[in-house]
Amino acid sequence: MSVLPFFAREYYVEILIIFLINVILVTSYRLIATTGDWTLCHVVLMGAGAYASALMAKHFGWPFWMTMPLAGAAAGLVGLGIVYPLLRTVGFGFFIASLAIGEFIRLVWIKFHTPFGGPRGMINIPYLGELGPIDFYEAIPYYFMTLMITSGCVFIMYRIDRSRIGNTFKVIYEDDILAESIGIRVGRYRSFAFVLGSFFAGIAGALLAHRLSAIDPHQFGLDEMVYLLVWVVVGGTATFAGPVIGVAVMTFLFEWTRPLLAWRPLFFGAILIGFLIFLPGGLESLIPKFTFWNKKQKTT
Amino acid sequence: MELTTFVQTIANSVVAGSIYATVAVGLALAFGVMQMANHAHGEFFMLGAYVVYVFYALGGMPFPLAVLAAIPTIAIIGLLTERLIFRPTRGNVLAGFMATAGLTWVLQTAAGRIWGLAFMKMIPTPYMGAANIAGAQIGWQRVLIIPAACILLGLLWFFLHRVRWGKALRACAQDPEAAALQGISINKMTALAMGIAGAYAGVAGALLAPIHAVTPYMGRDLLITAFIVVIVGGMSSIEGAVLAAFLLGFIHTFVTTIFDATSAVMVGVAFMAIILIVKPTGLMGRVKA
Numbered sequence: 001m002s003v004l005p006f007f008a009r010e011y012y013v014e015i016l017i018i019f020l021i022n023v024i025l026v027t028s029y030r031l032i033a034t035t036g037d038w039t040l041c042h043v044v045l046m047g048a049g050a051y052a053s054a055l056m057a058k059h060f061g062w063p064f065w066m067t068m069p070l071a072g073a074a075a076g077l078v079g080l081g082i083v084y085p086l087l088r089t090v091g092f093g094f095f096i097a098s099l100a101i102g103e104f105i106r107l108v109w110i111k112f113h114t115p116f117g118g119p120r121g122m123i124n125i126p127y128l129g130e131l132g133p134i135d136f137y138e139a140i141p142y143y144f145m146t147l148m149i150t151s152g153c154v155f156i157m158y159r160i161d162r163s164r165i166g167n168t169f170k171v172i173y174e175d176d177i178l179a180e181s182i183g184i185r186v187g188r189y190r191s192f193a194f195v196l197g198s199f200f201a202g203i204a205g206a207l208l209a210h211r212l213s214a215i216d217p218h219q220f221g222l223d224e225m226v227y228l229l230v231w232v233v234v235g236g237t238a239t240f241a242g243p244v245i246g247v248a249v250m251t252f253l254f255e256w257t258r259p260l261l262a263w264r265p266l267f268f269g270a271i272l273i274g275f276l277i278f279l280p281g282g283l284e285s286l287i288p289k290f291t292f293w294n295k296k297q298k299t300t
Numbered sequence: 301m302e303l304t305t306f307v308q309t310i311a312n313s314v315v316a317g318s319i320y321a322t323v324a325v326g327l328a329l330a331f332g333v334m335q336m337a338n339h340a341h342g343e344f345f346m347l348g349a350y351v352v353y354v355f356y357a358l359g360g361m362p363f364p365l366a367v368l369a370a371i372p373t374i375a376i377i378g379l380l381t382e383r384l385i386f387r388p389t390r391g392n393v394l395a396g397f398m399a400t401a402g403l404t405w406v407l408q409t410a411a412g413r414i415w416g417l418a419f420m421k422m423i424p425t426p427y428m429g430a431a432n433i434a435g436a437q438i439g440w441q442r443v444l445i446i447p448a449a450c451i452l453l454g455l456l457w458f459f460l461h462r463v464r465w466g467k468a469l470r471a472c473a474q475d476p477e478a479a480a481l482q483g484i485s486i487n488k489m490t491a492l493a494m495g496i497a498g499a500y501a502g503v504a505g506a507l508l509a510p511i512h513a514v515t516p517y518m519g520r521d522l523l524i525t526a527f528i529v530v531i532v533g534g535m536s537s538i539e540g541a542v543l544a545a546f547l548l549g550f551i552h553t554f555v556t557t558i559f560d561a562t563s564a565v566m567v568g569v570a571f572m573a574i575i576l577i578v579k580p581t582g583l584m585g586r587v588k589a
Binding site: 038084085088089091092093095096097099100101103104107108110111222226229230233262263264265266268269270271272273276277280 | 335337385388389392393394395396397398399401402403404405406408409410412413520524527528531535562563565566569570572573576577580
């Protein structure tokens, strides 16, 4: 990953930047999903981070190293605000209620022209400035900064996933009544996972806003959310690497099908249906099969 | 608000409620039987409108016949969805829901490719003129929706409570295992539920086609409304869905008239959030959403 950008055209470097941002997005999505709560407002929470960081950079002129964590905190706060009604639901109800509440947040951006800019969104979000001899307006320096931030976020989420807290999340998914009976406060852990996931989604949003320099509510709509679901479903959620595999494969397919732009939703819809029916575990579920196959070959 | 505007808004609310109810009963019915959560329900509605476009606006068939043609067409699509998507993913609500989200894209893209994306289709209004109630003008095309919805909902009630297959459907919704022990085929019941769901969504789209912008994406806004209706009504409760549909019809129409359409959707979602906090089972549901 660290030498790749020097051999690629600038367009592909831009795609790699978006890819790294999407890695944060899917990894944080999996963090919430390990408790069994699949949401449909994760992209909207990324948007909350993007809007927060754009507002801070435009109106207060704060530098990126300040707006990025604050954007994460803002998205986390939004998550904390909406998790209260959501906790009243489980499973499918959670899924649908999060869709409706996410739509509510998106409509707030569309409705209020000040400060969110209405349906056209916000433009002229400041690019990152220079740091000594490095100009972050250029794609390659921005790529390396994103790579560092993504690695940091993914590392933190990996540690959480492996920690006692991460195990508690999985226990809640396995059996929430049993978890409650041994003294785990299920509601508190579910909301903690949700807020934590929102925080990282907000950081992804800040990275996106400062790269694209323009954001609008349509970027965070239901279609984008279904793309996120495609990544997660294609990769699988049982292992930490699953969603990352999914986003890598689908980003490649997404670019590869660029000539067939008009047919793309049909193609991706078919992939989503096919994976859910024929390979519900995602691509990650194939890995043990291959290792098993290899071992078998060695023994014979 | 003046009296004329008030009467007009009331009438529009009832029309909107009728449409929401016709669309949402199918969603609630399919969810009640083996938890089939259909994300493509809005696209069934959209295809119903396109059936009217093809048969009535292009083919020159009489309007009532075109509406009737939408019933079997979309019912078949519902049956196919059940057979190809819901049956393989049975037992996993989210998988079925996400797979039908994929189906949404497939149907939207297909409709856009076949009939074109550009602007709305021109469908001439079959019934001109307007009813005059207390000075308010309500087009016949809108008035027509109210008795149509009443007949459709009445038929569904009759089917579910008086007909053998309808009773079997309710038994299956109550307890699939016990129903299977009585010799009711679960597969037939899920197919039946999806067929009815498709037919009702299709006929709602067909009725609305002359007074609504017919585009491949017309089902999208309705879907969120329909799901809010179903959650507020209590997930699998059909009576709850009808009640919630009319409540939401009034909320949406009044807020749209006084403020604007964006606020109307926001108030609708806020209403749902309040219901979830106060009564997580929905208005008439027994199970938690």
